[in-house]
Amino acid sequence: MKQNELKPAAGSKRERKRIGRGYGSGHGTYSGRGIKGQKARSGGGVRPGFEGGQLPITKRLPRKRGFTNIFRTEYSIVNLGKLAVFAPDSKVGPQEFLEAGLVKSIKQPVKVLGNGEINQPLLVRGHRFSAAAHSKIVAAGGSVEEMPNAT
Numbered sequence: 001m002k003q004n005e006l007k008p009a010a011g012s013k014r015e016r017k018r019i020g021r022g023y024g025s026g027h028g029t030y031s032g033r034g035i036k037g038q039k040a041r042s043g044g045g046v047r048p049g050f051e052g053g054q055l056p057i058t059k060r061l062p063r064k065r066g067f068t069n070i071f072r073t074e075y076s077i078v079n080l081g082k083l084a085v086f087a088p089d090s091k092v093g094p095q096e097f098l099e100a101g102l103v104k105s106i107k108q109p110v111k112v113l114g115n116g117e118i119n120q121p122l123l124v125r126g127h128r129f130s131a132a133a134h135s136k137i138v139a140a141g142g143s144v145e146e147m148p149n150a151t
Contacts, residue, residue, distance in 0.1 A: 073149065076103040080133055081116015083124070093125030093147070109149050118142070 019031040033040040049056050076094075082102050086092050094110045097103045103110060112124060114132025121141035127149050129137075137144050 074108055075111035075128060076105070076108045077111055077113055078102050078126070079113050079115040080118045080136055083116075083118055083122060084120075086120075086122060088120035088122070091123040091125070093145075094127075109147075112137075 017027060018025060019027040020029075022028045030040070038044045038046065046052075049058060051057070076097075078097055083092065085100050085102075086096065090096075094103065094106045097110060098106050109127035111128040111130070112126045112133045113130045114134075114136055118136055118140045121143075122137065123143050123145060124137055125145045125147055127147050129144055129146065134144055
């Protein structure tokens with residue numbers, strides 16, 4: 001094989017689509033644009049989202065209002081019913097919740113909610129408590145210690 005006999009592999013090169021170069025090319029006469037109309041004209045076409053004068057979907061749907069607060073605090077949630085895994089009279093907080101698998105990370109502050117029942121006295125430490133959780137813990141003979149949020 002000589003250098004002048006080198007050829008690319010079969011099927012590896014594709015011929016360019018040459019429009020407007022005679023009807024024998026398959027893309028002659030109207031160059032794939034059809035006959036007349038807005039889309040056949042130079043610079044023709046409609047903007048994205050245009051629906052032919054009909055009220056567009058973006059205007060028909062209700063508008064999203066308000067804003068997203070970038071300083072919002074995300075809490076890890078622990079419900080009272082899950083605290084039954086701890087021994088009575090023990091001191092429990094975010095670290096103990098992590099070890100028991102009740103929260104995934106202690107990077108987020110912990111909020112204790114009142115879903116479920118608590119039948120044993122516990123000293124519960126957390127960053128926030130719902131009113132129901134607070135009253136149920138105290139009614140069971142336990143106590144609540146609110147921790148400050150780490151900023």
